[in-house]
Amino acid sequence: xxxxxxxxxxxxxxxxxxxxxxxxxxxxxxxxxxxxxxxxxxxxxxxxxxxxxxxxxxxxxxxxxxxxxxxxxxxxxxxxxxxxxxxxxxxxxxxxxxxxxxxxxxxxxxxxxxxxxxxxxxxxxxxxxxxxxxxxxxxxxxxxxxxxxxxxxxxxxxxxxxxxxxxxxxxxxxxxxxxxxxxxxxxxxxxxxxxxxxxxxxxxxxxxxxxxxxxxxxxxxxxxxxxxxxxxxxxxxxxxxxxxxxxxxxxxxxxxxxxxxxxxxxxxxxxxxxxxxxxxxxxxxxxxxxxxxxxxxxxxxxxxxxxxxxxxxxxxxxxxxxxxxxxxxxxxxxxxxxxxxxxxxxxxxxxxxxxxxxxxxxxxxxxxxxxxxxxxxxxxxxxxxxxxxxxxxxxxxxxxxxxxxxxxxxxxxxxxxxxxxxxxxxxxxxxxxxxxxxxxxxxxxxxxxxxxxxxxxx
Ligand SMILES: Cc1cc2nc3c(=O)[nH]c(=O)nc-3n(C[C@H](O)[C@H](O)[C@H](O)COP(=O)(O)OP(=O)(O)OC[C@H]3O[C@@H](n4cnc5c(N)ncnc54)[C@H](O)[C@@H]3O)c2cc1C
Numbered sequence: 001x002x003x004x005x006x007x008x009x010x011x012x013x014x015x016x017x018x019x020x021x022x023x024x025x026x027x028x029x030x031x032x033x034x035x036x037x038x039x040x041x042x043x044x045x046x047x048x049x050x051x052x053x054x055x056x057x058x059x060x061x062x063x064x065x066x067x068x069x070x071x072x073x074x075x076x077x078x079x080x081x082x083x084x085x086x087x088x089x090x091x092x093x094x095x096x097x098x099x100x101x102x103x104x105x106x107x108x109x110x111x112x113x114x115x116x117x118x119x120x121x122x123x124x125x126x127x128x129x130x131x132x133x134x135x136x137x138x139x140x141x142x143x144x145x146x147x148x149x150x151x152x153x154x155x156x157x158x159x160x161x162x163x164x165x166x167x168x169x170x171x172x173x174x175x176x177x178x179x180x181x182x183x184x185x186x187x188x189x190x191x192x193x194x195x196x197x198x199x200x201x202x203x204x205x206x207x208x209x210x211x212x213x214x215x216x217x218x219x220x221x222x223x224x225x226x227x228x229x230x231x232x233x234x235x236x237x238x239x240x241x242x243x244x245x246x247x248x249x250x251x252x253x254x255x256x257x258x259x260x261x262x263x264x265x266x267x268x269x270x271x272x273x274x275x276x277x278x279x280x281x282x283x284x285x286x287x288x289x290x291x292x293x294x295x296x297x298x299x300x301x302x303x304x305x306x307x308x309x310x311x312x313x314x315x316x317x318x319x320x321x322x323x324x325x326x327x328x329x330x331x332x333x334x335x336x337x338x339x340x341x342x343x344x345x346x347x348x349x350x351x352x353x354x355x356x357x358x359x360x361x362x363x364x365x366x367x368x369x370x371x372x373x374x375x376x377x378x379x380x381x382x383x384x385x386x387x388x389x390x391x392x393x394x395x396x397x398x399x400x401x402x403x404x405x406x407x408x409x410x411x412x413x414x415x416x417x418x419x420x421x422x423x424x425x426x427x428x429x430x431x432x433x434x435x436x437x438x439x440x441x442x443x444x445x446x447x448x449x450x451x452x453x454x455x456x457x458x
């Protein structure tokens with residue numbers, strides 16, 4: 001509130017100074033855009049849903065209307081299974097609608113070979129296959145249902161910021177390729193041309209990746225689920241979920257659903273739905289932002305062939321351009337950067353640092369999000385017993401993988417065969433020293449931020 005009022009006061013006076021006027025206009029727009037994401041402004045309209053009312057029954061209840069829940073509901077409905085989904089707000093109100101929309105069929109921390117020492121040969125190969133195919137799965141689904149979400153299958157890149165990472169990535173490209181995935185390594189000079197940024201010495205290119213409007217995408221999944229017979233209830237927060245005899249009883253403020261089987265896909269909200277899900281993931285706070293549409297010269301220089309990237313620097317940098325020419329990027333929140341004004345300054349500074357052609361970036365939208373991270377950095381599906389399953393697979397990287405996981409969970413519920421899953425189901429384990437651990441992502445990002453500003457001033 002204070003910030004908005006201050007910006008408002010600034011806007012009253014500026015007529016005497018054109019530079020101040022420009023700055024004031026910029027800030028005022030920034031301030032008003034703070035709470036709305038680019039996606040809210042540009043996504044195709046959401047279908048109309050009603051909230052849950054009365055006593056209802058379903059074969060499967062899905063809680064959470066993000067990508068994981070909607071994909072599960074859609075796939076169950078496609079199989080003719082009677083499914084009801086309840087969402088606290090509207091589809092995409094969680095991490096899905098806050099995200100950057102990159103379709104990234106890559107591991108966060110691993111390569112196809114290194115994951116073998118974590119999961120063992122068989123499970124590792126299955127997960128690698130799933131992640132490698134996940135981008136194509138998303139774009140096929142979009143085509144199949146004609147989802148209007150600005151989808152661009154123009155590649156996802158993981159750039160190398162050091163020669164030693166470039167060396168590793170040359171090997172990773174080969175590891176993906178021998179497993180049949182369309183992944184290559186692009187050398188530094190070509191990356192500089194493809195990105196319009198000169199700080200990388202190479203990049204892994206995932207040909208089947210790309211980007212989309214995540215809110216448009218999840219709304220399209222919701223519409224498709226409904227068309228296939230799923231019942232989708234919005235503005236329906238689950239207040240209690242209890243097992244009574246052989247059924248789960250889910251209560252919202254205005255209704256009840258009874259179902260023998262339940263899938264929890266509420267991301268960070270899973271913790272409040274089932275005691276075993278408490279303390280199983282950590283919050284990573286992110287500031288996501290988008291510029292106003294780039295001018296023609298910037299369009300020619302920055303990502304001229306499309307595609308998007310996320311680098312491996314601890315204080316990570318990411319960029320993509322949407323169909324309207326907005327450049328979309330993000331930075332992790334730390335303890336050292338506070339207040340909306342600071343976020344806008346940081347957003348502009350990061351763009352200037354990475355793109356020579358962005359001398360005076362104009363931020364049109366800036367919003368915050370929370371990515372819930374597993375300590376494994378891997379997608380997890382938990383068996384909670386009593387026919388309850390939880391998908392906990394955000395990790396800041398779930399657009400493609402959570403779409404596939406939803407389809408796989410549905411296949412498992414339809415057949416009873418857990419081999420339908422690319423992830424081995426486990427029992428959830430609470431993270432030890434959770435209160436302290438929950439601060440770790442922000443603490444680590446604070447250190448990464450410090451090291452960045454120190455290296456800038458060195
Ligand atoms: C800022 C940010 C940027 C990201 N960028 C990318 C990216 O570029 N590419 C990528 O692949 N991934 C990205 N991610 C991660 C990606 O968005 C997530 O992995 C994915 O959207 C998670 O989907 P989900 O369905 O599991 O969870 P969510 O989208 O969080 O959905 C959970 C839903 O459950 C609902 N809910 C919670 N509690 C209840 C309750 N009690 N009753 C009813 N409903 C409830 C919530 O309202 C919410 O809609 C990003 C995440 C963030 C936060």
